[in-house]
Amino acid sequence: MYVAVKGGERAIDAAHAWLADERRGDTGIAVLSVAQIREQLALAVNRVMAEGSLYDPDLAALAIKQSRGDLIEAVFLIRAYRTTLPRIGASTPIDTGRMDLTRRISATFKDLPGGQILGPTFDYTHRLLDFALMAEGETPASVISAPVSSPTGETGVHLAAAVPHVTGFLNRDGLIQTETPGDSTPPDLTREPMELPATRPLRLQALTRGDEGFVLSLAYSTQRGYGRTHAFVGELRIGTVAVEMDIPELGFAVQIGEVEVTECETVNQFTGSKTEPPQFTRGYGLVFGQTERKAISMSLVDRALRWQELGEDFTGAPAQDEEFVLMHADNVQATGFLEHIKLPHYVDFQAELELIRRLRREAMAEREAAE
């Protein structure tokens, strides 16, 4: 006797219990603390904050722990939490020119005011597994010498003083296209449905919270000729900036905290178009945390998406296609829709079964009649 499939509720409860068990793993191994994740897996924390659009290292670390290290799942946890938070207001725009730098490099100038600061980067490490890290004991804390910043000999532990942007130097000579400043409130795709065609601020918002892998691949495709933009890293800077907010009762802005961000400005060769003279053009990337791969990728894609504004041709490259880029950059949306095909579809499948059976029956009958 057949009894229709029952017990969805019990199955779900059992699955949750099993998941919790798997998440903890072998109880003989010490439990991982949220603080350990925050401190020792900081780049994962940064990615979750950036794509989750919420600057909170503790919650991002918690999300990573809860999601068993599945970063897209962690991003999702953060987003679902973030969406419930009330908005108490907006900060004044952050001033990345007054960033407390931990890293600042330019690929276009050997030296420049403010100096080059290599900072904590993997760039020149040899990718050899460090078995000492595995042998339980950490290497003794190394003495971090005050960073020697630039060939000019300036040291820069604290450079909170203004460090001018590289693109500013070019601008003085009129060699780079100027960005017109604007005071209008940028749109917010977390509060308003995405409207196409989008404005540049909306595109930048979508890119900064877009999936790192997706934005990276798009940027890479422009380098390989699908919407080539001839990008140089004019400047990449990482550090903390003050977040200030206007307090109506006080009548002036006060600092309410600070956030770490990565900012990338590309300088792109541009030989001119029907509407614009030959000059350098820009792409822009700004991402929470030390996330330089993402920030560089973002600036390349931003530049590729500006073809219309700069009077360039649309070559059909994916990275030039605003609707394609913006509608597919969000990994929480993408993973949800992709994975939902695991849900039961047997009603639709049944309808398809009936259809295929009928079409087959008719096709077979025709074939037989022909023979």
Added chain:
Amino acid sequence: MTDQAYNFAYLDEQTKRMIRRAILKGIAIPGYQVPFASREMPMPYGWGTGGVQVTAACLTPDDTLKVIDQGADDTTNAVSIRKFFQRTAGVAVTEATTEATIIQTRHRIPETALTKGQILVYQVPIPEPLRFLEPRETETRKMHELEEYGLMHVKLYEDIARHGTIATSYDYPVKVEGRYVMDPSPIPKFDNPKLSDNPAIQLFGAGREQRIYALPPHTHVVSLDFDDHPFTASKAAHDCDLCAAQDSYLDEVITDDQGNRMFVCSDTDFCRSRREAGHLGRLGTPLSEVEQ
């Protein structure tokens, strides 16, 4: 056991107001897709976040909620969504179609006829009926504006030219009040006739795609077809093996590895009430014996 940390039915009142405005606009323009600022919900996109937001915006503490997936109340995702609202809204829930004031559904319209005052909320994956003919939203919106539906008719015609029939068995496009072509969500085309002249309010929520659309009560809805190839609602040519219903949509269940199968109502509430009323199918057991 309402979670105090969250507002009634999870969403904050501002968000609910925004969604209600979209719903009202949708009701005012039947079949038109209203953009709305869909929120991240604590379940993934694709799991019914659009439907959940619409339900959350419609729920009042006095409502009785029914949630079905594939017609069944006890499929995992239906259980999960029902639990979510029990937890965040503390509303009464039911499996009986007739008792519910709001029914959230995925892929089916209940067999039992809906009545005035009920709301049927559909979960919608891709709200745009023209999407697979034209991938760009900027283009499809224009096509709706200009009522330019030739592409859809060409597609249906090509089906007939190739297969001798319209090869769409679910997600079958409809025209609403002679104006908008609308995606009825992936319900089997068997359910399409129930869309039209329905006394209940029908609301459609697509979370990931940020669209809400609606059919007010007694809206005229026509499944697209041609005079010489009229639309037909189809189902498996069997009776339900449990309750002997001849007119309900059936699931096909493989019962052993010899290729034997049985057909049962996909609407579990419908099937159960029929068996309670004494109807017995080919493989059914009287309910009294099952209980023991």
